[in-house]
Amino acid sequence: MQQDTPSSKQFQSAKGELLLQHCPECGTMQYPPREVCKTCLQHELEWKAVSPQGSLLSWTVLHTSLEPAFQKHLPCCIAEIKLDCGAQLIVQLAIEKPLALMPVIVEIGEGPQGTVLYVASKK
Numbered sequence: 001m002q003q004d005t006p007s008s009k010q011f012q013s014a015k016g017e018l019l020l021q022h023c024p025e026c027g028t029m030q031y032p033p034r035e036v037c038k039t040c041l042q043h044e045l046e047w048k049a050v051s052p053q054g055s056l057l058s059w060t061v062l063h064t065s066l067e068p069a070f071q072k073h074l075p076c077c078i079a080e081i082k083l084d085c086g087a088q089l090i091v092q093l094a095i096e097k098p099l100a101l102m103p104v105i106v107e108i109g110e111g112p113q114g115t116v117l118y119v120a121s122k123k
């Protein structure tokens with residue numbers, strides 16, 4: 001039987017649902033996945049599908065990368081967004097003229113070498 005590891009959950013995310021870890025003890029939604037809740041250190045965490053809607057917090061343009069798989073995709077814009085559920089994600093930004101706090105929606109795709117890629121665009 002396959003275990004529910006963070007990478008298997010991210011693979012499920014790639015199938016269309018945005019899944020994040022949820023702490024049933026204190027209600028924290030967190031990303032990236034961790035062994036324990038970042039707020040109360042609870043070990044028993046659940047996975048929940050969350051809304052892909054949020055707002056743009058900050059962004060920057062990458063011109064270099066030490067990771068060979070990313071070098072052919074440069075330059076690219078990455079951003080930090082806050083989902084409506086409260087969790088914050090680092091995503092690739094597909095918006096030409098971003099504005100702080102603008103509403104965004106996250107789509108899930110496949111990045112270099114089969115990795116899960118989160119892409120934010122205008123809502």
Ligand SMILES: [Zn+2]
Binds near residue numbers: 025027037042
């Ligand atoms: Zn907690």
